[in-house]
Amino acid sequence: MAIDQDCTETQVIVVGAGPVGLLLAGELRLAGADVVVLDRLTAPTAESRASSLHARTVEILDSRGLLERLGDVPRENAGHFGGIPLDLGLPGPYPGQWKVAQTRLEEVLGEWAADLGADIRRGHELTGLTTTADGARATVRTESGRQLAFRAPYLVGCDGEDSAVRRLGGFGFPGTDAGRELLRADVAGIDIPNRRFERLAGGLAIAARRPDGVTRVMVHEFGARPRAGQPAFEEVADAWKRITGEDIGSGTPLWVNSFGDASRQAAEYRLGPLLLAGDAAHQQMPIGGQSLNLGLQDAFNLGWKLGARIAGHGTEELLDSYHAERHPVGKAVQGNVRTQAMLLLGGPEVDAVREVFAELTASENVRTHLAGLISGLSVRHAVGDGGEDGGGSGLLGLRVPHWGVTTAEGGTDTFELLRPGRGLLLLPPGDEARRAELAETAAPWAGRVRTVAAASVTADPVTAVLVRPDGHVVWADGPDAGPLAGALGRWFGPERTGEPAVRPTAPATAGAPAALLTAPAAVPARTGAGAERLTGRTALVTGSSRGMGRAAAMRLAEEGALVAVHYNQDEAAAHEVVASVEKDGGRAFALRTELGVDGDAETLFTALEAELLDRTGSTDLHILVNNAGVMGGVPADEVTPEQFDRIFAVNAKAPFFLIQRALRNMPDGGRIINISSGLTRFANPDEIAYAMSKGALEQLALHFAKALGPRGITINSVAPGITRNGSPVFDIPEAVEYMAGLSAFNRVGEPEDVADVVAFLATDEARWITGSFVDATGGTLLG
Incomplete structure (x- = not known):
């Protein structure tokens, strides 16, 4: 069938309208980029899939004002590492894990992205992909059988483990195939005891009854090899009966699938105009909900960088930092997931190892280390060593802590200050001359970095910090800090030229309420009488x-x-x-x-x-x-x-x-x-x-x-x-x-x-x- 002559032009094509693709689309719209989201499904999936959000992901949602949309969300500190109980509580506003059905998360992210102007097109299956000197061209087949073309400078695959973008784009995907599997089903109309990683003679059994009466069951038979294709409910019920002796065959299956312990990762997250995020970039067993959380954190890292590149002030090096930062994070997650899969699905041969792990997790240092891995709170990016873009602080590369901040406009916090999707230069109370100096330095980046001079900050001691839109600290003031201008240039592009430096007026004096202080926006050059001086406003x-x-x-x-x-x-x-x-x-x-x-x-x-x-x-x-x-x-x-x-x-x-x-x-x-x-x-x-x-x-x-x-x-x-x-x-x-x-x-x-x-x-x-x-x-x- 011939392709329709019309080719839709946009700035970014996102393939996949799951949570990862929708979060990325919203981030791109916050950065001002035009985005079209394509998904082969004609409607959002009704499958429950993942149901746990970890602390870092919840912080991300807060920093975009999305928690309120989710409503009341159950939370618990109790987690596990390979089925061994583990307290996931860590310092921060959202410790532990939060129970949100993937369907609800997808609904909220979809509404948010659409409200911001993302063009979401369902029933559009990617069938062809080519790259050119100026971007990527995608061919899609619609539900009605029409073939359409889309063209953009960049295309991002967020289309899951079986990613068409990864396949058509020629991405290497090295790793290992699954050797074990876990059968899973959501079943209505059964009444069985709850089981939390119960190891029985023949295998592993998990059962959790939800408030709506539906029970999620998961079962693994020791030594069983993965089957080809997805199982039938009868196969799940038979395996459950062999392991537990309970008959769930009379229940009504709402969703049935299996997942194995395959472990693969794209060799590169970027090939020219093509990028990958979420399960398209890495495949691992979704133990403890890490797959969804890892993917959302990918999108949050990529969105502002790609938006900056589209806007013209982001460099190629900035966009390449997406792979440089997220590929090691994905590799580390795969390492801990493979370890958990061995502990969870191994037979009697792993019992001794499980006993040692259980003893180790009683150590607070071990517990916090493992909880940091699972929650994403321990991720530290290599943002500089004190030379070019700052140093002298234990905060560099970590996400900014949840500090309460008081300004002239009232009380706020560091996450709320990040909601516009721009960088943040936070100036705590202290040396007024230094605050004025830093604000003046940041003035040429005013459209990209929000400077906030605080009257108080709920941290002691605290230093001035420069924070990226994704919440990671890339510069912190101190004796060993590099120049602020270097960090601004590296992460937010060249300074805007054509205007004199502007010193902020009357910094707040000690004890007086400070203004929410951002240096004035840069002055665009006027090209002569009659120029449209307010374009874009x-x-x-x-x-x-x-x-x-x-x-x-x-x-x-x-x-x-x-x-x-x-x-x-x-x-x-x-x-x-x-x-x-x-x-x-x-x-x-x-x-x-x-x-x-x-x-x-x-x-x-x-x-x-x-x-x-x-x-x-x-x-x-x-x-x-x-x-x-x-x-x-x-x-x-x-x-x-x-x-x-x-x-x-x-x-x-x-x-x-x-x-x-x-x-x-x-x-x-x-x-x-x-x-x-x-x-x-x-x-x-x-x-x-x-x-x-x-x-x-x-x-x-x-x-x-x-x-x-x-x-x-x-x-x-x-x-x-x-x-x-x-x-x-x-x-x-x-x-x-x-x-x-x-x-x-x-x-x-x-x-x-x-x-x-x-x-x-x-x-x-x-x-x-x-x-x-x-x-x-x-x-x-x-x-």
Whole structure:
């Protein structure tokens, strides 16, 4: 059958929509890469398979905010090593193992990856794979029999032990075939005793009844060789009866399979544009759930590196470090799994060895060593020896500990700080000059590394650390530490050029709350007048269905921003603004929310985040323009309490909480612009309440500027004067002539006059302006 002529272009193709492929897809989307996930199954599998998550994997899920989605998860410290009881508890927030069915994990990861914008296509089986000078081309067959083509610079096989990517891509897969097997079945309608690695005369029996009444049974007959293909339930029931004497044949099998002790590992995890992760890269007996956990940790290591390479700042050496780091980890896991398989499935000949192991595990040093191997907490990558990228700390190469961190924005922790998928430079309290020096050094990497100056850290002593997006420490301050810039360059690419170094403002003094401090984003070079200076950024303009808000939204879109056009009532006008933007080649969408009511900020941002995710794969908001407002228009002695409260609710309270909420979405270097009024400087007795509310609004710029300066976020007030706004008064020539005479330019303002000021303040060219009152009255305030 001929291939359809159309070839889907993307940046990364992931083959396999199991947990490993879905976690990788989400990581790639966090890094901004376009990704298509292909899976031969038409729907997620209903097979239960793995059910244990170990401590390091749970930390990974926490550092992406995914634990909440899993809900309540049972946890236990009790584990085993080859069937010998072993306490898996180790220091950290998630000791032991967590019982999560693979089907539930796959569901959560699938929703997360899709929410981030991953294109997941099921019923697409890989049938052909070729590599070219510029990437990989995949041929797939759909459920309906169509053959389609996909092309990308990189393709990753996450398609399991029988990986088509590994086979078609020519990866070597040395190792040994299975010599023993364990039969497994999930069975409903049986009532047998629970058994935990019970060694009987003829073999090994395991039984565990789940809360839903289904019992998982596993059985091995000593000396039995692996069979060809998967067993029938009758074979499992017969083996169980021979070993235990119990009859489970009357039960209803929900899932039956077997797994052997084959041990193979890809010779290389990367061949040019092709990469492998999870069971596609290594095959081992899934004892203690290590296979799934190993695969997820592969994906977490690879995702940010491949994303950085796609973005252009990650080097080939960075991408090659995936194999350099994960291949030894996989080899070590295979070693401990082979040892466990011998202890678990060996016959009487291993009894003496088991007794020695049981004695050794009573030693705390041995216990913690084995628990570290199984949990993944002991993994240390070779990230430097103190020369090029830091040294002098026992933390180098390990994952960053779970430290509580207090910032000016409140309490957080190191895992939560990693959730955006960027690097982290954590500056603990201490030498303020040193903190400022390190923050200044990191400034050119601001878009890739988040710098946090903490007021307190729950570790003593603790030093400044640079942490990769996957949580591993790659630089730690100290007498023997190499230069921070060297570590930043190695792991996060070359520094951004074209802007002066910026020293963060006013580091927190001892005992004072420190700001969540990231150096300002780098300033992109402008290529001349008319350049789209806001390309790649997102903006929200409140009250932008008409007047100055409309003009500001269109001007920001003209500069390249994706603009959210907010409105309260006039839906038709808002959609007309969107249509006008799109007609001119820009991008915009409309959002309705009433401001000045309870919950307005959360309501607006819930809708905004959904729209941004759909359009950009991210919830980042770079620019917030607080334009919406209401006037009074009545003498002071006629203003009612209800009118007064309404004016302040819309003009002052709503902007405050919109800013507060926006800061959760705003990257460092963002822009906040509040539309005030010349009436805070020019008297009008009929608008006292309105002028008071705008005066309060101006205080937001003054005080927030001080707090947000260390993050490179600017906030300013723009005060329009008499500006044409559609009011009937502008249809009266005499009134317009009088109002024009108040301006130094002898005309009334146009919405575009104010929009140009807003657009300038939104660009990087206004990076040195913050906390300011910008007079945009056309000289009305000159007197």
